[in-house]
Amino acid sequence: MLSDNLTALSTLRGAFIFASLIGLSVPVSASTAPAISIEIPRLQVAEYHRPYIAVWLSDASQQRIADIAVWYDVAMARDEGSKWLPDLRQWWRRSGRSLTLPVDGVSGATRPVGTHHIDMPQHILDQLEPGDYIVHIEAAREVGGREHLQLKFSVNTQGAFKINHSTLQGEHELGRVTLSL
């Protein structure tokens, strides 16, 4: 599979960065932190609504660590847009249902078709212990479907990042999603 090849490539790249970090004793900075890109595909459907999308970070056992972004109909009167947030089922379960929405720095408006970039917030990265992590991207669309993709990275004992699963191609509600340094 394409994604497997890319994973192998990114492992090499991660190893290279890891090696250079040790050599220079450079602390982790934002420029070497994982960034996420999410493609919202153009769909040929009779009735199109922009998808709701949640992006969050969990540990390897799926325990949520932090929300990164939630894009939904934030501007509707009386927060009516939040009615459909449970359609982001895994995010709703792991996080949304316990939150008071909207959340500053996380909630945002729905995005149009195209590729969107998100930097992982430094305050989240700062709290990561060495270990394996998953970036979750879940999308749900009104009168459409739902899709949940998971990208993986790890943090070593020196605090350097390594991408273990750098890209996936969505099949329904998401296009290509990538995690890169």
Place this chain on the structure above:
Amino acid sequence: MKATKMTTAALLSAVVFASLSSTPAHAHRAWILPQVTVVAGDEPMVSLEAAISNDIFVADYRPFNAQSLLAYDHAGQPIDLENVHSGRFRTLADLPLTTPGTYRVVSASAGLNARWVEADGTRGGFPGRGQGFDDDALMDAIPEHADNVQISQVSRRIETFITHGAPRFDVIEPTGRGLEMRYVTHPNDLFSGETAYFQLLIDGEPAAHTNVTLIKDGMRYRNQQQDLTITSNSNGELQIPFAEPGMYWLEARYEDEQAQPPATKRSGSYVVTLEVLPE
């Protein structure tokens, strides 16, 4: 403690639908079905239907008695169902979930039931068909010359849960009366591919070695019922592997001889509708 498989006909006539029991021995099942069980937003409302039917969640026999349907809010306080209507086959209602939390919609009763044979050989019973329990009046209702008097302690409970926002356990704790479920896994936190942990209780004590029947919705569109029977362990605990998402009808039946005098038998039935979401 002894668990017994009662026949459907016996259970129907003795306990559950005393008022409806002059029917053939079809598997009439009672259910309260919410359209969705997980909601959010500004004062969401959920539509419910309730019926007694052969086919799970397809109303093909009788509407549920609307007067017996009760709703409890996030704080365990009774609230009114709205737009309650009984048609020929089903009862409809709307549940307002004004404040976040877990809500319960339930029909439950518990009390003493007597059966006897009159001096002339005809059979008698109390409470009569369609009548509620009245334990204080029970002994006076049994004729002096009645024969084969059998007094049973019976309970029935049919319920479902709906959660606005985060699920809460405090308002779904068992009452300690009749056959009930303690939810170790929250009933509104069920996902396919995961195992749910529940505990069956009879009068607040573990209901050991009791059979539970689980049937998924969509029965009409498959050739077999595909019912799953799971038996509780010695501590009343159940492990339920939900393989597929969907609405599930779960029924437990219990019977033993550990009744409080004057009753000599104790029995209970429990039904819950559970929604399992895709992983």
